[in-house]
Amino acid sequence: MIGRTLLTLSSLILLxxxxxxxxxxxxxSTTAHVDVSKDVLASNGLSFADQGRPMCKISGPDGxxxxxxxxxxxxxxxxxxxxxxxxxxxxxxxxxVKGKLNGLSLVIADGSKKLAKEAYISYFDxxxxxxxxxxxxLVGDSNFGAMEKGVSYGCVYFGKWDKSSExxxxxxxxxxxxxxxxxxxxxxRNGTFDLENxxxxxxxxxxxxx
Numbered sequence: 229m230i231g232r233t234l235l236t237l238s239s240l241i242l243l244x245x246x247x248x249x250x251x252x253x254x255x256x257s258t259t260a261h262v263d264v265s266k267d268v269l270a271s272n273g274l275s276f277a278d279q280g281r282p283m284c285k286i287s288g289p290d291g292x293x294x295x296x297x298x299x300x301x302x303x304x305x306x307x308x309x310x311x312x313x314x315x316x317x318x319x320x321x322x323x324x325v326k327g328k329l330n331g332l333s334l335v336i337a338d339g340s341k342k343l344a345k346e347a348y349i350s351y352f353d354x355x356x357x358x359x360x361x362x363x364x365x366l367v368g369d370s371n372f373g374a375m376e377k378g379v380s381y382g383c384v385y386f387g388k389w390d391k392s393s394e395x396x397x398x399x400x401x402x403x404x405x406x407x408x409x410x411x412x413x414x415x416x417r418n419g420t421f422d423l424e425n426x427x428x429x430x431x432x433x434x435x436x437x438x
Contacts, residue, residue, distance in 0.1 A: 261323050261331055264434045272434060273398050274358040277377060283355055284312035286320055293324035298357045299337050300380060308341035315339050321423050328355035332427040347416040362399055370413040386410040402433045
C-alpha cells in the first residue's frame with residue numbers, strides 16, 4: 229500500500245512541471261498589447277461612431293469586459309439595435325484594459341435580442357469598435373462581410389460569389405488575401421481562428437508609412 233501511494237505521488241509530481249510549461253508556452257505566444265492612436269487608425273481608413281452608445285459587459289479570457297453596443301438592426305424596424313440586448317451573451321478574444329476591450333479583438337456577438345450569432349473582428353479603443361469591421365455570420369452559408377457606420381455588406385459567400393477585392397480591399401491590404409478563405413470562416417465557427425496571426429499583421433500594417 230505504501231509503495232503504491234508513493235508511486236501515485238511520484239506520478240503527480242512528474243505531471244505538474246509539464247502542465248506549468250504548457251501554460252508558460254501559451255502565455256508567451258500572446259502578442260504584446262500595442263495601442264494604435266486614433267490619428268494612425270484614421271490615416272489608414274478606420275474611424276469610430278459619431279455618437280455615444282451604451283457600454284455592455286461581455287465575457288472573455290480577461291474576465292468581464294465592456295464594449296459599446298455596436299450591433300446594427302437586424303430587421304427593418306429593430307427596436308433592439310445598438311442596445312446591450314444584442315450582446316448580453318457575447319464573448320471576446322482579446323485584451324481587457326482598465327475594464328474595456330482594447331486592441332484588435334474578436335467578438336462573438338450573441339444576445340437575447342440577437343437574431344443570428346455573428347463574429348466581428350476589429351480594433352477596439354476603450355471598448356469602441358473601429359469601422360469598417362470584418363464580420364462573419366456563424367449560421368447559414370459560410371461568409372465574410374464588412375460593417376460600416378451605417379451599412380453592412382458582403383465580401384464573399386463561399387460557393388456563390390466573391391467580391392472581396394472590390395468591396396473589402398482594405399482588409400486585404402491589412403491582412404492579406406488569405407484572410408478570405410472558407411477555412412477561416414469555418415475556424416470562426418469552431419473557435420480555432422488564429423487571431424494572434426492577424427493581430428500581428430494589423431500592428432505591422434499600422435506601423436508602416438503608406
